[in-house]
Amino acid sequence: MQNSPATIVERNKQFTLTSWTAQDAWNPISMVRAEGVYFWDEQNKRYLDWSSQLVNVNIGHGHSHVNKAIQDQIERISFAFPGIATEPRAKLAEMLSDIAPGNLNKTFFTLAGTDSIEHAMKIARLASGRQKIFSRYRSYHGATFGSLTAGGDPRGLANEPGVPWIVHIHDPYSYRSPLYRGRTVQEGDELLADLIEDTVLFEGPENIAAFLLEGYSGSSGILQGGEVYWNRIQQICDKYGILLIIDEVMSGFGRTGEWFGIDHYPNVKPDIVAMAKGLTSGYVPLGAVMVSDAIAEYFDEHTLWTGLTYGAHPLGCAAGIANLEVYQDENLIDNSRKMGKLLRHGLNDLVEKHPSAGDVRGVGLHHVIELVKNKETREPMSGFNQPLSEGMQKVGASLREQGLSTFLKWDWIFCTPPLVINEGQIAEGLSILDKALGIADDYCS
Ligand SMILES: Cc1ncc(COP(=O)(O)O)c(C=O)c1O
Secondary structure, eight states, rough: OOSSSHHHHHHHHOOOSSSSGGGGGGGOOOOSSSEEEEEEOOOEEEETTTTTHHHHHTTTTOHHHHHHHHHHHHOOOOOOTTTOOHHHHHHHHHHHHSSSTTEEEEEESSSHHHHHHHHHHHHHHHHHHOEEEEEEEEOOOOHHHHHHHHSGGGGGGGGTTOOTTTTOOOOOOOTOOOGTTOHHHHHHHHHHHHHHHHHHHHHGGGGGGEEEESSOOOTTTTTOOOOOHHHHHHHHEEEEEEEEEEEETTTTTTTTSSSSSGGTTOOOOSSSEEEOOOTTSSSSSOEEEEHHHHHHHHHHHHOOOOOOOTTOOOOOOOOOOHHHHHHHTTTEEEHHHHHHHHHHHHHHHHHOOOOOOEEEEETTEEEEEEEEETTTTTTTTOTTTOOOOOOHHHHHHHHHHEEEOOOETTTEEOOOOTTTTHHHHHHHOOOHHHHHHHHHHHTOO
């Protein structure tokens, strides 16, 4: 290799830093072009994008309608600061108010998910005059100090002690949590909610600004509470005057077969919703925080103490409008529901067939398989916050070798393809997984 030009991977490794890993351990796939559910590396090898990159390229790669909208917008205005009113900003916010849950009709535009969460928490604290935010241990809400503390994921432990006003609560992890052992999911949800209510009392309801919860749990393993859990969360919020912030950064925009993950629970009425990812499918960075009419009214007469130079970026807003048009014109929410059923069916079959496939969770095109060494004892393949075991590493290598790109974490394989996926492509992904799980089976007792 000495005299040949360095590869894209080598140059990336030499001159850039990457996230969440020691740099020597970074062994990336390159991408030189992408279309629909596929992308190609610098050796022209094709990969099925089984994770929609970071669960954000919902409409698939290279959609010409969005590409054109961005090009058209840059010809008109490439930038306007957030104090200037623009057409794409108004139009996107109007469109969002049509699809958002409950009475959320006003939007503050940000750049991504992390800053949407920071702003959601700030807005809740300003509007309520209270300090504390309750969030789950097994959750992820972003990478800055406040958002990383809010996510109880152990990625935040290097950030300790983080911000002091976050309180973590336990999770509806019915497959593993002791709260659910020997109980039905509904009974476990009730017990968990009782303990959460106790925690509210211990922390002083008068101090609690908001609960911050993912509308549908994502990178923490798709650990979703049921109807009982969500109804109780809403009741606790109502009883103690606590605001409900729903993080739809990952679960929004059709991912779960509804516009938003929280739409699966019609009794839940969020006061604030944070969005990003599928809002533009990553074509241009953009995030959004939507607020209820009551919160919007509060800020009619009170200053909104925040701002971002690139907030409400015209290119991001144009990409957002075009994305919403694609979701609607191509019935992608419906396709997510339909293809999600097919995916779930196939994943259930894999769980039946493979001793290493312990559990499958999710809905729509938002699924995870949890790998175990033993189905009876549920001994995990890697374990909480452990490096990938040899078995998981071999699974990862097999998926990659077979041309499937997704992310693995601890015991989990994420199955979250773009919403434009079709039956044949679902079958292609399932057959690759089937082969990789065969390798994991060798690590079972
Ligand atoms: C639920 C959730 N919230 C917030 C974030 C942070 O979003 P971003 O990486 O765009 O800052 C993520 C990212 O994966 C997420 O999954």
